[in-house]
Amino acid sequence: MNHQLEHISAFVRVAELGSYTRAAEALGSSRTRLSRQVMALEETLGVRLLQRTTRRLHLTHEGERYLAHAQSILRALDEAASDVSSAAQTVRGEMRINAPMSFGVRHLAPLVADFMVEHPALDVRLDLNDRRVDLIEEGYDLAIRIGQLTDSSLIARRITRCRMLFCASPGYLERYGTPLDSAALAEHRGLRYKSGQASAEWRLGDGTTLTPHGPLESNNGDVLTQMAEAGLGIAQQPSFLVTESILAGRLVALFTDQPPTLLDIYALYPARRYLPAKVERFIATLHKAWGEPPCWERAMGLSQPAQQ
Structure with missing residues (x-):
């Protein structure tokens, strides 16, 4: 199909310019190549489209009819390409x-x-x-x-x-104390996130892990946030889940001066x-x-x- 379109384009340009030489210059091709493409098109159609004389080219009756259709087809293809290209740049x-x-x-x-x-x-x-x-x-x-x-x-x-943040309610920290390092953190009540087969571990910024022990395990971060706000323990949560709670004072972020898990x-x-x-x-x-x-x-x- 691509070759046929090339042959049609060659024929249209030769017919419009009335010369293989001028058409070759316009298309950046050669006169010989265009001649072969037009001859291949004629062979495909089974009709002669151009009469060739020593001085000029003439469209046959079939050539005139075919030219009108071919010009219409090429215009439609150009319009389709322009429309698709424009749509590709439009958010729709x-x-x-x-x-x-x-x-x-x-x-x-x-x-x-x-x-x-x-x-x-x-x-x-x-x-x-x-x-x-x-x-x-x-x-x-x-x-x-x-x-x-x-x-x-x-x-x-x-x-x-984003960071993973350790956080707890002010009431919890007042009751149980604020952990200052990972060893102290391991002794606290931990609210565990567990989904699927993954282990419910806390990962620290230095690459070490802790296995929290506490009264709650859930596969939902919002649940853990609510339980932490209720003072049931310390949770490790992605920052996007606890921002509102921290800004409102319902939770306190811990270890923010240490390298975080990202x-x-x-x-x-x-x-x-x-x-x-x-x-x-x-x-x-x-x-x-x-x-x-x-x-x-x-x-x-x-x-x-x-x-x-």
């Missing part, structure tokens, strides 16, 4: 996004709302859940992932990174040669809005930790 259509529930509610949904106001031709399907969806199988344009990524055919672009926050999308404008611009929006350290940590007065 539908964008499907997947993200973790708690993070999505707090920090993604507000940005989606602002982005949709800025781009009213865009429709969004925002699915929030904590399972690892298959972007390609389930038709997502973009997913937000936090933490270590498994190898895949997806493209991962890091947006920012979680990378990624935008994942299927590998494509051309990334749609809606996805590219939304990722740029996330970069600008969250920053590094992320905006919720800056609100707590936390500076960017040293690279790990």
Whole structure:
């Protein structure tokens, strides 16, 4: 089909300019090549399109009819290419996004709302859940992932990174004391996060781990935050889950002067040669809005930790 389009384009340009030589100059080709392309087109159609004399070219009756159709086809193709190219630079259509529930509610949904106001031709399907969806199988344009990524055919672009924070309520610390080091921390009541087969360990910034012991284990970070606020123990939580509680004084962040454990926050999308404008611009929006350290940590007065 590509060869046939080349043959049609060659014929149209020769017919319009009335000369193989001028058509070859216009197309950056050679006279011989154009002649062969027109002859191949005639052979495909089974008719003669051009009468060749020593002085000039003449369109046959069939050639005149075919020229009108061919010009119309090439114009339509140019218009289609222009329309698609323009659309590719326009934020429109539908964008499907997947993200973790708690993070999505707090920090993604507000940005989606602002982005949709800025781009009213865009429709969004925002699915929030904590399972690892298959972007390609389930038709997502973009997913937000936090933490270590498994190898895949997806493209991962890091947006920012957040701290894991140890935190407890003022009442708990008043009752049990404030731990000053990891040895003291190990003696405290620990609220454990456990999901799937992963062990409920606390990971410290120096790479060591502790196994917390305490009255509660849950697979939901919001639950652990509430239990920590209730004074039931110390929890290690990603900063985005406890910012509001710390700023409101319901929780106190511990060990903020020590190297933290960090979680990378990624935008994942299927590998494509051309990334749609809606996805590219939304990722740029996330970069600008969250920053590094992320905006919720800056609100707590936390500076960017040293690279790990």
